[in-house]
Amino acid sequence: MRLKKKQGFANAMFFNTITIIVLTVSLLGYLWITNEYQRFNRESERLRKEYIATQQGIIRSEVNRQIDYINYMRQTTEQVLMKNIRSRTNEAYSIAMNLYEKHKDTKSSEEIKRIITEALRPVRFNDGRGYFFIDTLEGDVVLYPILPESEGKNLLGLQDEEGNYALRDEIDLVKRQKEGYITGYWIKPDSQKSHAYKKITFVKEFEPYKWYLGTGEYVDDVEQDIKRDILGMISTVRFGPKNDSYIFVGDIFGVELANGVYPEYVGQNLWDMTDDRGVKVIQEQIKVVKENPEGGILTHYWKSPNSDGIFEKMTFVRAVPEWGWVLGSGISVEEFDRAIANMRKQMEQDVMHTVKNIIMLLAVVLLVAFAATSYMLDKARKSMDLFMRFLTDASKHFVEIDIQKVHYDEFKGLAESANAMLLQRKRVEEQISAINEELECRIHERTKELEELNQNLESKVSKRTQELNRLLMIDSLTQIYNRKYMFERLDKEIKRISGSNKKLCIIMLDIDHFKSVNDNFGHQCGDSVIAEIAKAIKGSIRDIDIAGRYGGEEFIVILPDTDIGRGFAVAERIRQKVMELKFCEISLSVTISGGIVEHSSEKPEELVNKADEKLYQAKNAGRNNIQR
Secondary structure, eight states, X not given: OHHHHHHHHHHHHHHHHHHHHHHHHHHHHHHHHHHHHHHHHHHHHHHHHHHHHHHHHHHHHHHHHHHHHHHHHHHTHXXXXXXXXXXXXXXXXXHHHHHHHHHTTTSOHHHHHHHHHHHHTTOOBTTTTBOOEEEETTSBEEEOTTOGGGTTOBOTTOBOTTSOBHHHHHHHHHHHHSEEEEEEEEOOTTOSOOSOEEEEEEEEEEGGXXXXXXXXXXXXXXXXXXXXXXXXHHHTOOBSTTSOBOOEEEETTSBEEEESSOGGGTTOBOTTOBOTTOOBXXXXXXXXXXXXXXXXXXXXXXXXXXXXXXEEEEEEEEEETTTTEEEEEEEEOHHHHHHHHHHHHHHHHHHHHHHHHHHHHHHHHHHHHHHHHHHHHHHHHHHHHHHHHHHHHHTTTOOOSXXXXXXXXXXXXXXXXXXXXXXXXXXXXXXXXHHHHHHHHHHHHHHHHHHHHHHHHHHHHHHHHHHHHHHHHBOTTTSSBOHHHHHHHHHHHHHHHTTSSOOEEEEEEXXXXXXXXXXXXXXXXXXXXXXXXXXXXXHTSOTTOEEEEEETTEEEEEEETOOHHHHHHHHHHHHHHHHTOOBTTTTBOOOEEEEEEEOSSOOHHHHHHHHHHHHHHHHHTTSSOEEO
8 A cells, every 4th residue: 555655646747747748838938939939020120111111212313313313414404405516616716717818828718618517517416407507697598508599699687487587687696795695486497387496506607717616406306316215224223232223214105215124115005914913004193293292102013024922012103293204113012922921931940940840859858857856756756655664663662652642553663763863863963964064065155166167158149130230230341331221220329319409411422434343443442442432421421410321332320410611511520631631552543422411300211311412512513522
């Protein structure tokens, strides 16, 4: 009966221990796996939002950049035209004067006039539209290549479509100031439209024969040339992490005008083109730009070229209403979603690997627990038998309890053993106390070792975590902060000064003509230029200021507690310092342009866009300057 009870107690202890171990390990494993999946889902959703926001900012910035250039070229059309016809007229004047000086002493005036007119007659430029004319100050036509039958006639009575006397105005201008511009309105000879087009003419006096010569150009023709050049340029634009993003241009009637990636669409009317969900894409884009002058974002769904699935594409579009154009660019989140899916598969593999390790660990723990429990129970049984024998032997020599006062026969033997045990109690207690002191000393030493080991592990983990965090926010080429960190830091700075009178400025900087550095000296030299300029920027600002690489050859500097005046001085100091740098062991020097703005109530993206606009103004103002 006793053996049976001991065996039951041992089995209970064994199975209870194993059950607790299994439940504990299983619960901890379940909590760890659940936490890992939840953390991954939160992180992937956050990364997706950040990715979309960043990519939207990139395509918005690139489209706005092209529209800024278009507006600049559109606004300077007449300036380009006037510069061109003045230059052409001066060329003709130089030819005529050289011929006159060459022959004035050997040929008659009539011969020299004929030589000059025949030299200028065949000259054509501007895709064959341009030519030179010569008239006398009395209104006689000397040279008019496109209508030679008018030569020798007096056209003082010639009027344009608005009633202006063309030759009279030209003659008056030449007599007053020797040269200048005249504006007229004429029906173009090759035009199918009957309305008058604006034409600007430059005339210059030719003193030897009381002539004046010149040339003219229709504003509409120059504008069409500019449009063609811009569309060609836009077709070559590539950007993005893999340089595969592009810009498309269409008109408000749905005709595709430029598309560098899908040239087969150019010239086609895509008005009724639909995405995979039946949405008419072009019509939606035109609707958005009409309702939002600053542009807007649309989302469409297309069949994936790499699979049977559907991918989501976001497009930013903005109009150039003066030309009836719509510019846009898009981003696809398909690749990002694939990356997240691959990360999930990798995480699941890691989890399964960890589960296997947990199972192996559990098996090892169970084996150890089984061996330890069996060992302890066996030792306990042996100790009890030994103790009972010891008590029995000791009870034969000492009697302390009055057995007559003890009831029940079952307790008499126990009382006799207890009396014997009292005699040895003090000695045993002293031995136990000594053993306890030794055990406590050993436990203390072991605990101290474990604490030191734990501190070392925590220190290493902390250092590794700090290094990883630094790598996540530092640009590898320049060793200054990257774009993501700069936006996070700018958001913190704006929140910090919110509701106070503190100032905050940001500077956007861009290396002038950087493409020529890469083209002429190679990308390794270009990287060296970017890295050295980043070092110069870092060395030109305070410790509390923050410098980062915005992307490519652009930099951004955050100036906390700084107004626009002091910020402008910092930007100028950076610009001057960059001018003094020499690169690539060939005394190569570069310049930078910049824009600086002071925060008022803008969000980070809005403040950066304002600084970017100032940067464009600096570029348009001739580069190597700071605009505020």
